[in-house]
Structures are given as structure tokens and as C-alpha cells.
Amino acid sequence: MRLQPLPPDTLSSEARSVHDEIANLVGRSQSQVKMTDTQGALLGPFPAMLHYPKFGIPALSFLKTLDMHATLDKSVREVAILTVGASFGARFEIYAHEIMAEAFGLSADVVASLAAGNHPHGLNEQQAIAHNIARVLVSGHVVPDSTYKRAVQLLGQDAVAELFFLIGGYCLIAIILNGFDIPAPELVS
Numbered sequence: 001m002r003l004q005p006l007p008p009d010t011l012s013s014e015a016r017s018v019h020d021e022i023a024n025l026v027g028r029s030q031s032q033v034k035m036t037d038t039q040g041a042l043l044g045p046f047p048a049m050l051h052y053p054k055f056g057i058p059a060l061s062f063l064k065t066l067d068m069h070a071t072l073d074k075s076v077r078e079v080a081i082l083t084v085g086a087s088f089g090a091r092f093e094i095y096a097h098e099i100m101a102e103a104f105g106l107s108a109d110v111v112a113s114l115a116a117g118n119h120p121h122g123l124n125e126q127q128a129i130a131h132n133i134a135r136v137l138v139s140g141h142v143v144p145d146s147t148y149k150r151a152v153q154l155l156g157q158d159a160v161a162e163l164f165f166l167i168g169g170y171c172l173i174a175i176i177l178n179g180f181d182i183p184a185p186e187l188v189s
Contacts, residue, residue, distance in 0.1 A: 002180045005041030006050050015050055018057060022046050029067060032103050033096045034185045043185055044092045045176045059172060066169050072130075072159050074104040079127045080163060081170045082114040083134035088174035095184030126154050133160075134167050 008019050022042055026035045035043055042050065049056025070077065078101035085093035094115050101111045106127075113120030114131070123131060129151045136143050143151075151160045176182075 001182055003047045003051050003182070005037050005039075005043055005047045007039040007041045009040075011050070015053065018053065018060075019046075019050060022049070022060065025064065025067075030096065030100060032099050035096075037185075044096065044182060045173050047182075048176050048180050059176075063169050063173070066162075066166055070162065072155070072162055072166070073126060075101070075106055076126050076130045076155075076163075077166060078104055078106060079114060079123065080130040080134045080167055082111070083131050084138055084167055084170040085174055086115055086117040087135070087138040088171070088178055090174035090177040091184045092177050092182050093170065093174050129154050130163055133163060137164070137167050138171065 006015070006019070008016055008023075011019055019042060023036065023040075026033070026042075026046075035046075037043060041047070049060050078097055081097045082094065082101055084090075085097055098111050098115050101114070102108065106114075107122060110120040110122050119131065119135075129147070132147055133143055133151060136147065148160070151163070155163065
């Protein structure tokens, strides 16, 4: 780990307000996931956002917008996020979204398969198309016309656009996590 989490009592008032906003947001939307350490410092991609606020705060705003305006089914979102996390080997992203995927109804077998970077059996049509699109995009390719058209049939035009932005946002998170070598909480010593 290349950046240490920042305990809230060590932050400036401006950074503390960002910390508290993040803590409240993840506390509501991802309460099952360990997002703070014993001192109350945020874990995952959030220390990087607080260490480098001129980049981190705009990134956070984008991710918050993705969450606030989400229309995709939560299980579809989690399939896409786990596909991205596994493609990058982003340990914290995989850790957090394994928990969230199970919370939103994906079976343990599907979650394990996604986390391992495989194509799982048992996905519904919407989940499968999200997985296929995420795999294509993280491999650096253009989504084929047939895949795009099928996604629009299954999800709708706006939801497909949301899916593209979601995948891009979680690619950003994966890169931040990997660049700063941020492990899953149980791997933090």
C-alpha cells in the first residue's frame, strides 16, 4: 500500500467535510463493506481522493453522479463492476463488490466466477449482456453492433449509456486502486 488512510481528526476542515460526505455516502449504499479502519479513516480508493483532492474530488463527483442517477438493476451493475474489477485484478474493488453482489441477490457461484474473471453460468439476460459489454470494453475493443443492439433491446438506450459510464468509472477506480497498491481490508496489516 503506497498511501496511508487519513484519520478524520488529522484532516483540514475542507478535507474533513469531503471525508464525512464519503463516509455518509458509503455508509448508506455499501454498509456491508468495511470502508473505514479502526481510527475511522476511509479505505479503498478514498485515501487517494483525500491525499490528492484536486483529482479525487472531481472523480468522486463523477462516481456519485453514477450512483445518484442509477437506473440499472443493482445486480446488473454489480455484474459489470465485478467484471471490471476482475479484469484489472483490483483487490479492493473485487472485495467490496463480491459483498455487494451477494447482497443484491447474485449467487455465491456467480460471484466467485465473476471475481475470478470467468464467464459465469446462471446470469439472466440483462446481467449477461452487461458482463459481455464490460469484458469487451476492458479488453480495449469496440462493442460489436450485434451486442450493442441486443443491449438496447434488453436494457434501453439510456441504460446502455449508463452502463458504459459505469464501466468507465469503475475502470478509473481499479486503476487508482492498483496504482496505489491498495489491498482488500483483510489484507491490510
